[in-house]
Amino acid sequence: MNYAYKDTGRTKIIYADSSDIIKYKGVRCYCKNPSCNAKMFIHNPEHPNFAYFQASGKPSHNGSCGSIYNHFDNSKYDEKLFSFPEVLMNLESKPSGTKPTGKSSPKKGKSTSGGEKALKTIKEIYKMATNTPPNDSYNGVKIKNILADVRSYSDYKDGIDGYHLVECNFYCFDKKEKTIIMNFPFLPNNKYYLRLCFKDEDLFKKEYSRFYDTGHTGIIVISGLWEKKDEEYRTKTIKAECTIKSEKQIAIIKKK
Ligand SMILES: [Zn+2]
Numbered sequence: 001m002n003y004a005y006k007d008t009g010r011t012k013i014i015y016a017d018s019s020d021i022i023k024y025k026g027v028r029c030y031c032k033n034p035s036c037n038a039k040m041f042i043h044n045p046e047h048p049n050f051a052y053f054q055a056s057g058k059p060s061h062n063g064s065c066g067s068i069y070n071h072f073d074n075s076k077y078d079e080k081l082f083s084f085p086e087v088l089m090n091l092e093s094k095p096s097g098t099k100p101t102g103k104s105s106p107k108k109g110k111s112t113s114g115g116e117k118a119l120k121t122i123k124e125i126y127k128m129a130t131n132t133p134p135n136d137s138y139n140g141v142k143i144k145n146i147l148a149d150v151r152s153y154s155d156y157k158d159g160i161d162g163y164h165l166v167e168c169n170f171y172c173f174d175k176k177e178k179t180i181i182m183n184f185p186f187l188p189n190n191k192y193y194l195r196l197c198f199k200d201e202d203l204f205k206k207e208y209s210r211f212y213d214t215g216h217t218g219i220i221v222i223s224g225l226w227e228k229k230d231e232e233y234r235t236k237t238i239k240a241e242c243t244i245k246s247e248k249q250i251a252i253i254k255k256k
Helices: 084-089 122-129 149-157 201-212
Strands: 003-005 013-015 037-045 053-054 161-172 179-184 194-196 219-233 236-244 249-254
Touching: 084 161, 084 219, 122 161, 122 219, 122 249, 161 194, 161 201, 179 201, 179 219, 179 236, 194 201, 194 219, 201 249
Parallel strands: 194 236
Antiparallel strands: 003 013, 037 053, 161 179, 161 219, 179 194, 219 236, 219 249
16 A cells, blocks of 8 residues: 555554654554554665555455555556546546547656656545545545545444445345445445446346346445435445446446
């Protein structure tokens, strides 16, 4: 991870790329997830630009914080090109034959200062957001306004409204309604449900098998326009809903 905390109360952030990160070599730090007790240690502190935090020993991560996306390389992207929520609106459109800003791969070799491309896919945006403290900003947008997750739960305890990425995991299918119910935040910190509606039955069927394969513990990130709800459902409440119009709105970050 690109950051951790110095204290168990999660008030003092420590960034892996701090120039004095060497001071933390062998010092136990705390996971970004406030309900996780994993012991975080700095790796590669001799080279701050390549340093990162990783859990070591027991207990292991308790939730989505243990995902493979534990490092974001900011040098690959141009932060100024990030426009939110337009980037999420683009994900709702059908994949077209022509790539929007195609230009395939930027020329490798000489690395210029700063990246050349914008964060565009869910996975790219998620990788940035999950590795950046929720109160920090990316091109002027607060991380907690981009991604709703266990770190920003207090801002979303009454539901989710507007365009956001949401980190969640699969709870159940509602075959009759052709909807999918998700846990939020990610297990085992779940507090309420989200409902995913689908533009048409084909899309629902297609996603059905992808979600089924995650077996409740896979990390799923949904991008879309959320609307607050307040409906009792089984043991909890559905507090937000989002309509999926394109498969680009769904990213399976971790399968199981
Ligand atoms: Zn953790």
